[in-house]
Amino acid sequence: MTDAPVTVERSDAVATVTLNRPDRHNALTVEVKEALVAALGEVGADPDVRAVVLTGAGRSFCVGQDLGEHAAALEADAETAFETVALHYAPIVLGLATMPKPVVAAVNGTCVGAGLGFALACDLRVFAAGATLGTAFSAIGLTCDSGLAATLPRAVGDARARELVLLGRSFTPEEAVGWGIAGEVVPSEDVRASALALAQRLAAGPTLAYAESKRLLAVGLDRTLEETLLEEAVGQARVGRSQDHGGAVAAFLAREKPEFRGR
Known part of the structure; x- marks a missing residue:
């Protein structure tokens, strides 16, 4: 040890x-x-x-x-x-x-x-x-x-x-x-x-989405609803451009299990 x-x-x-x-x-x-x-x-x-x-x-x-x-x-x-x-x-x-x-x-x-x-x-x-x-x-x-x-x-x-x-x-x-x-x-x-x-x-999951969720949740209680909605839109667009998201949508439509690679 x-x-x-x-x-x-x-x-x-x-x-x-x-x-x-x-x-x-x-x-x-x-x-x-x-x-x-x-x-x-x-x-x-x-x-x-x-x-x-x-x-x-x-x-x-x-x-x-x-x-x-x-x-x-x-x-x-x-x-x-x-x-x-x-x-x-x-x-x-x-x-x-x-x-x-x-x-x-x-x-x-x-x-x-x-x-x-x-x-x-x-x-x-x-x-x-x-x-x-x-x-x-x-x-x-x-x-x-x-x-x-x-x-x-x-x-x-x-x-x-x-x-x-x-x-x-x-x-x-x-x-x-x-x-x-x-x-x-x-x-x-x-x-x-x-x-x-x-x-x-x-x-094995969508680590980019996890990171964005952690960021949003950390400050969510301290912001107004309007501020939170704006930040969610920014975060959603950011992870939405990832290969992980595109691949997961394609896998869902093909009834396959998605693979997340953190990019």
């Missing part, structure tokens, strides 16, 4: 990015965060990768910031200790949310703090039954980061998001799905395989 803080494995057109500190429940040090920023940039820019899985090694997905390292940073200089939010957490979340290809979170275990932010920044989720989820920030006297102030209320509504952030209580995957954090709940031993199968299905 490699001791790299983040690993990238490729299987056909799917790349699996794994946080690799299983002995520390994939707590996030600067080394891990920098490696994750680099890995997401790498797979995001690779034209041979058409879908991505994000997961954690061992029994946890990610427990958020490594508090030992954070305590040392506070002691060294409290004024600079939180620069990591802009330097690392923001690029990670943006890398997941804006990647021009689908990203599936394989939430194999405990997923709290920034870990929950990363999972919600992904497009789809597969949860391990019995996993512990939570925001966790208020327990250590902090507020949200990793995009949770935007993604959590969008998923569960404003009132529920306030409850989860202010009270900081943990919750189950079943509760998460019931509240609107969409995802499939499977036995823990099946999480990675289920996420990989989902990513493979997406990788």
